[in-house]
Amino acid sequence: MTIKLLAIGKTDNKELITLINSYKKRLSHYIAFDFEIIPDLKKAKNLSGAEQKQKEGALILKKILPQDVLILLDENGKQYTSVDFSMYLQKHMNSGRKRLVFVIGGPYGFSEAIHKKANGKISLSKMTFSHQMVRLFFIEQLYRGFTILRNEPYHHR
Numbered sequence: 826m827t828i829k830l831l832a833i834g835k836t837d838n839k840e841l842i843t844l845i846n847s848y849k850k851r852l853s854h855y856i857a858f859d860f861e862i863i864p865d866l867k868k869a870k871n872l873s874g875a876e877q878k879q880k881e882g883a884l885i886l887k888k889i890l891p892q893d894v895l896i897l898l899d900e901n902g903k904q905y906t907s908v909d910f911s912m913y914l915q916k917h918m919n920s921g922r923k924r925l926v927f928v929i930g931g932p933y934g935f936s937e938a939i940h941k942k943a944n945g946k947i948s949l950s951k952m953t954f955s956h957q958m959v960r961l962f963f964i965e966q967l968y969r970g971f972t973i974l975r976n977e978p979y980h981h982r
Contacts, residue, residue, distance in 0.1 A: 826917070827857040827924045828967065831888055833881050833931040834865040836957050848964040855971035856918075860964070861888065866931075874933040882936025885928055893924045895943045897935055898963060900953065902946030907980060910947075910966060911973035929959050 836842055845860070852858045863884050869877055889895055894917060905913060917925050927947070928939070935943075949962055972979035 826922065827859060828852075828914075829859040829861065829893075829924060829926045830929070830960070830963065831861050831863060831885060831926060832929040832956065832960055833863050833884075834956065835862050836960065838957060841957055841961055844961050845964055848961070848968050851968050852964065852971065855968075855975070858967070860960075863888070877931060878933045878936040879938075881931045882939045885930075885935075885939055886942065889926060889942065890924065892922065893926045894920075894922050894945075895939075896925065896927045897939065897943045897946045898927055898929050898949065898959060899935065899946040900948050900951075902948040904948050904950070907966060907969050908973055911970035914967070914970045915974055927963065929956055929963070932956065 836845070849858060849860060863881070866872065866877060866880055872880065914925075928935075930939070949959060949966070954962065969980050
């Protein structure tokens, strides 16, 4: 299985990029992981929130294959403990599906088309985080999930 993370807009904070790259490297010991940035929309400030969601949604849908399992990182999604999330990952790996795709949307969230296509939603917290920070937090949780599945000491129970 491959896990793919899609995110709208680049990260320009060098410290965050360094940390994200560190966890991406660690993850590569467990699973094929792909992190893809969808560039920010040009002239986005001239668009309404609804128009921006629709255009970003179209860009996201171009990256999704028909057989993918699509999971949205959304504030209204289901929350998991780290251990429960590791079991969630194991369940998907056991499903025989080739690709599990997680998506971090833009500042206005996801279009209706994306919500209809999605197979589920996950929330990392009831708190609101910047889209830049969510990337790091999510990749770290993926790594933590795999260390839990392998019973490695990174996660202390």
